[in-house]
Structure formats: structure tokens, C-alpha cells
Amino acid sequence: MNVFLLNSELHGARHVPAFLRDHYVGFEWPGIGDLEQLSKEAGQEKAVQACDQKGAALLDRLLEIGSFVYDMQDGDYLFLADGDHVHMGDLGDYYYVDRPSEEEAGLCHRRGVTWLKSLLRSELHPELKSFVDRKVTISKLERKVTPEQIEHWLDKPFGQARDTERTCAVDQETIKLALDILRKAMRSGDADRRERAAIAVLQFAKP
Structure with missing residues (x-):
């Protein structure tokens, strides 16, 4: 056509x-x-x-x-x-x-x-x-x-496609390990470290 x-x-x-x-x-x-x-x-x-x-x-x-x-x-x-x-x-x-x-x-x-x-x-x-x-x-x-x-x-909108490609460049096992580290950091006695870890987890969770 x-x-x-x-x-x-x-x-x-x-x-x-x-x-x-x-x-x-x-x-x-x-x-x-x-x-x-x-x-x-x-x-x-x-x-x-x-x-x-x-x-x-x-x-x-x-x-x-x-x-x-x-x-x-x-x-x-x-x-x-x-x-x-x-x-x-x-x-x-x-x-x-x-x-x-x-x-x-x-x-x-x-x-x-x-x-x-x-x-x-x-x-x-x-x-x-x-x-x-x-x-x-x-x-x-x-x-x-x-x-x-x-x-x-x-x-898929081109901008979303590029975001997907960038995310998929990291394998799921590495992502799981990074999230486990961030969860432990959120229980740290250092308030600043807890805050930065929480922000990182929330950014990952965004659609």
C-alpha cells in the first residue's frame, strides 16, 4: 500500500x-x-x-x-x-x-x-x-x-521503545540483587543512606 x-x-x-x-x-x-x-x-x-x-x-x-x-x-x-x-x-x-x-x-x-x-x-x-x-x-x-x-x-511510541531497550540491557538476576542491597540499606542506621535507598527503589518502581 x-x-x-x-x-x-x-x-x-x-x-x-x-x-x-x-x-x-x-x-x-x-x-x-x-x-x-x-x-x-x-x-x-x-x-x-x-x-x-x-x-x-x-x-x-x-x-x-x-x-x-x-x-x-x-x-x-x-x-x-x-x-x-x-x-x-x-x-x-x-x-x-x-x-x-x-x-x-x-x-x-x-x-x-x-x-x-x-x-x-x-x-x-x-x-x-x-x-x-x-x-x-x-x-x-x-x-x-x-x-x-x-x-x-x-x-509502541519510539521514546518508550528506547526506554525498554535500556532497561532490558540489565538482566533480571542483577536487578534482583540490586534491589536486595537497597532493601538492606533502607534498614541502615544512617538516615541519609535510608533516604537515598528509598528514592532509588521508588524510581525503579515507576512505570
């Missing part, structure tokens, strides 16, 4: 609550109309005719349309960057809403999304974090991924 990024900071963060609530993502692109039955070339030609933008702005619009309407496919995964959070969803087909409500702000061009999980950006796997940090409206990961690779990315 392919993996895509939609950056709400560049597309309009105000749309995110509606996207999450109503299970879709969308674009306005006024004057273009329904692209479902058009080829990629015909759709982009129609966009050129309808768009009043020129130069780099027009190129950005064509790239957005190409990715959103034609490159994304049912079953691909989408990561929606939303400030400190990233929302992951399973993409559906492209569809066109002729008359969106005023609240929907003219977002005619849409794809359904089954939202699966929300993640903290700071806890993402390094490869995934590098992808969602891209400063573009839409982006496609350069390689396909398998469901197993997605699970690997999401199995």
Missing part, C-alpha cells in the same frame, strides 16, 4: 474537527467540478482552465489534484498532521459533493477516511516522524509499505 501525508497547517487547521468527526478529508478547488470520471490528464487540463493562479501556485494546485484525486487509492493509508498530533486513517474512494454546507466551507472534492489512531508527533518512529514533518500540503512516501511495517511504526 501507499502512504500519504496531508498537512493541516498548510491546508487549514480549521477543517480538522470536521474531518475527524465526519470521516473524510477534502479540498475546495472552485470551478473545477467533479473529476471522478476524468483521466488524470483531462482533470489537470480542466484545472488549468478553471484556475486563476499562475506559475508556482498553479503547479502546486496541479500536484495537489494529481495526488488527491488520482494517486491515492482505496486502502492506502493517510497521516493527517495536526499540530502536536498525527491522525492515521484508511483512505476510501474519491467523491464529489456538489453543494457542501456552509460549515463545510466549499470542500467539494473529498475522500472518505476510516480514522484508526491518533498519535503524539513527539513519539513517532523516526522514519514516520521525518515523513509527517515535511512542509508540503500533500506528500507521498517514496516506497510502498506493508501492514506489518505500519504495525512496527505504531507498535
Whole structure:
């Protein structure tokens, strides 16, 4: 499957609550109309005719349309960057809403999304974090991924995984011996030694 990024900071963060609530993502692109039955070339030609933008702005619009309407496919995964959070969803087909409500702000061009999980950006796997940090409206990961690779990315927040690896570097027998020593130190006649031993035990007991 392919993996895509939609950056709400560049597309309009105000749309995110509606996207999450109503299970879709969308674009306005006024004057273009329904692209479902058009080829990629015909759709982009129609966009050129309808768009009043020129130069780099027009190129950005064509790239957005190409990715959103034609490159994304049912079953691909989408990561929606939303400030400190990233929302992951399973993409559906492209569809066109002729008359969106005023609240929907003219977002005619849409794809359904089954939202699966929300993640903290700071806890993402390094490869995934590098992808969602891209400063573009839409982006496609350069390689396909398998469901197993997605699970690997999401199995455990990266910071927790590193903590687990560090803890497991000490075998259980050594940990037991160290705790026995600390317990004996807690019965010491030296108040300062008892306090330091108690602090060490409490730190170990933290989840």
C-alpha cells in the first residue's frame, strides 16, 4: 500500500474537527467540478482552465489534484498532521459533493477516511516522524509499505521503545540483587543512606 501525508497547517487547521468527526478529508478547488470520471490528464487540463493562479501556485494546485484525486487509492493509508498530533486513517474512494454546507466551507472534492489512531508527533518512529514533518500540503512516501511495517511504526511510541531497550540491557538476576542491597540499606542506621535507598527503589518502581 501507499502512504500519504496531508498537512493541516498548510491546508487549514480549521477543517480538522470536521474531518475527524465526519470521516473524510477534502479540498475546495472552485470551478473545477467533479473529476471522478476524468483521466488524470483531462482533470489537470480542466484545472488549468478553471484556475486563476499562475506559475508556482498553479503547479502546486496541479500536484495537489494529481495526488488527491488520482494517486491515492482505496486502502492506502493517510497521516493527517495536526499540530502536536498525527491522525492515521484508511483512505476510501474519491467523491464529489456538489453543494457542501456552509460549515463545510466549499470542500467539494473529498475522500472518505476510516480514522484508526491518533498519535503524539513527539513519539513517532523516526522514519514516520521525518515523513509527517515535511512542509508540503500533500506528500507521498517514496516506497510502498506493508501492514506489518505500519504495525512496527505504531507498535509502541519510539521514546518508550528506547526506554525498554535500556532497561532490558540489565538482566533480571542483577536487578534482583540490586534491589536486595537497597532493601538492606533502607534498614541502615544512617538516615541519609535510608533516604537515598528509598528514592532509588521508588524510581525503579515507576512505570
